[in-house]
Amino acid sequence: xxxxxxxxxxxxxxxxxxxxxxxxxxxxxxxxxVPQHFPKPGEVEHDGEEIWSTVVAAVAGALAASGRTGAxxxxxxxxxxxxxxxxxxxxxxxxxxxxxxxxxxRTAPECEALRARGxxxxxxxxxxxxLDPYFSGTKIGWLLDHVDGARARAARGExxxxxxxxxxxxxxxxxxxxxxxxxxxxTLLLSLESLAWDDELLAALDVPRALxxxxxxxxxxxxxxxxxxxLPDGVPIAGIAGxxxxxxxxxxxxxxxxVKCTYGTxxxxxxxxxxxxxxxxxxxxxxxxxxxxxxxxxxxEGSAFIAxxxxxxxxxxxGIIRDSSxxxxxxxxxxxxxxxxxxxxxxxxxxxxxxxxxxxLIAGIGRDTxxxxxxxxxxxxxxxxxxxxxTAMSADAAAPIASMRVDGGASAxxxxxxxxxxxxxxxxxxxxxxxxxxxxxxxxxxxxxxxxASRDDIAGxxxxxxxxxxxxxPRAGVVALQAKWKAAVARALLGTGQVAR
Numbered sequence: 001x002x003x004x005x006x007x008x009x010x011x012x013x014x015x016x017x018x019x020x021x022x023x024x025x026x027x028x029x030x031x032x033x034v035p036q037h038f039p040k041p042g043e044v045e046h047d048g049e050e051i052w053s054t055v056v057a058a059v060a061g062a063l064a065a066s067g068r069t070g071a072x073x074x075x076x077x078x079x080x081x082x083x084x085x086x087x088x089x090x091x092x093x094x095x096x097x098x099x100x101x102x103x104x105x106r107t108a109p110e111c112e113a114l115r116a117r118g119x120x121x122x123x124x125x126x127x128x129x130x131l132d133p134y135f136s137g138t139k140i141g142w143l144l145d146h147v148d149g150a151r152a153r154a155a156r157g158e159x160x161x162x163x164x165x166x167x168x169x170x171x172x173x174x175x176x177x178x179x180x181x182x183x184x185x186x187t188l189l190l191s192l193e194s195l196a197w198d199d200e201l202l203a204a205l206d207v208p209r210a211l212x213x214x215x216x217x218x219x220x221x222x223x224x225x226x227x228x229x230x231l232p233d234g235v236p237i238a239g240i241a242g243x244x245x246x247x248x249x250x251x252x253x254x255x256x257x258x259v260k261c262t263y264g265t266x267x268x269x270x271x272x273x274x275x276x277x278x279x280x281x282x283x284x285x286x287x288x289x290x291x292x293x294x295x296x297x298x299x300x301e302g303s304a305f306i307a308x309x310x311x312x313x314x315x316x317x318x319g320i321i322r323d324s325s326x327x328x329x330x331x332x333x334x335x336x337x338x339x340x341x342x343x344x345x346x347x348x349x350x351x352x353x354x355x356x357x358x359x360x361l362i363a364g365i366g367r368d369t370x371x372x373x374x375x376x377x378x379x380x381x382x383x384x385x386x387x388x389x390x391t392a393m394s395a396d397a398a399a400p401i402a403s404m405r406v407d408g409g410a411s412a413x414x415x416x417x418x419x420x421x422x423x424x425x426x427x428x429x430x431x432x433x434x435x436x437x438x439x440x441x442x443x444x445x446x447x448x449x450x451x452x453a454s455r456d457d458i459a460g461x462x463x464x465x466x467x468x469x470x471x472x473x474p475r476a477g478v479v480a481l482q483a484k485w486k487a488a489v490a491r492a493l494l495g496t497g498q499v500a501r
Contacts, residue, residue: 003074003451006062006231007442008055009435010034010080010164011243012101012265013312015054017062018435019073020442022451024458026433027068030061037098042105042347045098048086051164052171060230070231076172077239077445079246079437080164082186085139087150087211090160090177093170096147100139103265103305103347107138108356114138119204126201128185128192128277128286133356134303136163137188137205144207157210163187165240166213172237174226179213180240181296185288190215192277192286192298216240218249218290219448239444243437244268245289248299250440251405251431254455259393259401261386261420262437263410266350267307269389270299271397282392283352292447292455300396302389303350306360307382308410310344314378320371328413331376336477339364340373341488342381352392353493361492364484382410383419384485390424403427405464407436414468422473423481432465 004027009016012034019028032054037045063070083102088095100106111131114120120131129135140161144151153159162170163186166179184190184197188205189212191198197212216222218241225235241249244262248270251260256274261267270289277286277298289297311324321327341363343349348356362374394401404426410416411430421428433439446452473481 004068004072005075005077005442005445005451006059006073007077007438007445008059008079008168009243009438009441010051010055010078010168012081012103015051015058016435016438017055017058018438018442019062019066019068020439022446024439024443026435028062028064028066029435030058030065032057032061044101044104046084046101047098048088048095048167051099051167055168055171056229063230073231073235074451075236075238075445075449076225077441077443078165078168078237079241079243079441080168080183082163082183082242082244083134083136084164085136085143085161086164086167087140087143087147087159087161088167090158093175096150096159097143099164100142102134104139105133105348105356107133107142110138110141111356114204122200122204123188126191126198127188128279129188130283130285130354132354134305134350135186135188137207140207140211141205154208154211159211160213161211162213165242169223169237169240172225172228173223176223177213178216178222180216180218181288181291182218182242182245183240184215186242192288195288195291195296217292218245219292219444221448236449238448239441239446241290241441241444244270244301245287245299246440246444247407247437248272248289248440249444250436251407252458253405257397257399259403260405260407263307263382263406263408265307265309267304267382267386269302269386269393269404271393273298273300278396280392280396282395283354284389284392284396285351290444292444300393302352302393304385304389305348305350306344306346308408309346310342310378310382311410313346314375320374327375327379328415330372331379331415334370334372334376337377337380338369338373339366339484340369340377341484342374342377343488343492344378344381344385345492349489349492351389353489355493358492361488363488363491379413379416380419380481383416383423384481386420387423387482390426401426403429405429405431407431407434409434417468418472421468421470423478425470427470428468429464430466430468
């Protein structure tokens with residue numbers, strides 16, 4: 001029987017497990033929802049043990065769906081919601097506090113204080129990132145300062161920090177403490193040049209080195225399973241990458257200039273820029289894409305904090321749809337959004353604005369506005385915020401982006417994908433399997449465990465299923481949409497001290 005790979009995708013709202021073969025064929029899948037905790041406005045938390053429970057359940061479900069058992073698994077790959085920050089007791093393995101999720105904005109004052117001290121220049125030059133509550137570094141500081149005795153215990157080496165990849169390797173292996181370079185590059189603490197923790201960054205953010213995991217490649221055996229329900233001991237954990245980098249790999253974006261966008265809770269556009277980091281002139285991020293045998297790749301990244309979560313808000317917050325899948329039909333029931341514009345800044349605005357205090361805005365409502373107009377404006381808002389990122393990325397690359405590969409749940413929405421193509425002027429390529437984040441983790445594990453010889457064996461495993469080309473919406477309509485969008489973003493930024501870019 002073929003060698004099988006277990007790919008675990010631990011996301012913000014759910015954990016998905018796939019059972020794959022080395023040709024990237026999905027043999028079994030399962031998804032389990034992750035409980036969300038909202039202690040205060042602007043704060044988002046996950047319980048580390050609840051996350052682990054969803055992983056165990058998803059793995060069991062995927063194996064059952066595949067008709068195989070854990071004994072058939074030859075490698076495990078992990079991908080994860082990035083920047084989400086957890087600290088646990090090394091002796092007991094118990095978290096000292098719930099994980100602070102990447103969407104959480106509680107450390108905005110700390111970011112402002114660091115910026116006032118001039119730290120942002122160091123962070124941007126050394127780590128390729130901006131000072132924003134999004135990243136892990138200030139979350140670590142908050143936990144150390146708000147959990148009783150945590151800072152002193154951390155200095156003594158009694159506590160361990162990790163993003164969710166680190167936490168899952170710890171649980172899967174019975175104690176290993178590692179993170180891959182792609183996740184480490186999202187902490188504010190890693191030098192992009194050396195791919196090692198940076199002493200100046202640690203000092204600037206007051207993070208003890210004793211807390212930190214070992215930085216390891218994205219492909220290679222870093223630990224083995226021990227005591228995991230449904231899996232034998234000794235299975236290699238051989239692939240790790242943050243979710244967006246895993247999607248870039250899973251989409252086969254191996255050449256400099258290749259671009260993908262993942263539509264999940266948020267939306268993230270990444271461009272492979274090759275073996276050297278590239279600084280952005282348009283407030284995009286420089287990040288590590290992956291480190292595999294014989295290759296380090298870097299990426300430019302633009303992040304929109306809310307994408308699929310806007311549709312969830314229509315469902316759960318406003319109750320205008322019962323299920324997220326209903327939005328396309330509802331949006332198509334009107335020819336356009338009328339004058340309605342929705343800026344989905346429900347947890348602030350990401351690139352290129354980086355405005356944590358911005359809030360969502362719906363403009364242009366009239367007596368003739370219906371829930372269908374709001375549904376269509378929501379899809380347009382997602383597409384337009386991504387168009388801002390593509391415009392900035394194209395300017396950084398000094399070349400137009402001809403095509404963009406897409407994945408994630410919302411990429412199944414044909415209206416959204418066509419709108420995306422129209423407002424960006426790019427060809428949008430959608431693969432047959434949309435779970436390319438998990439597929440990327442699985443293929444990294446196959447490479448790291450020696451189940452495939454090189455990335456060339458992976459290329460072509462995910463051909464495009466459909467191509468959306470610009471032109472359905474006339475150019476005049478695109479220009480009008482963009483003008484309304486820019487005006488609405490400016491209003492969403494009122495009171496933040498920032499202007500629309």
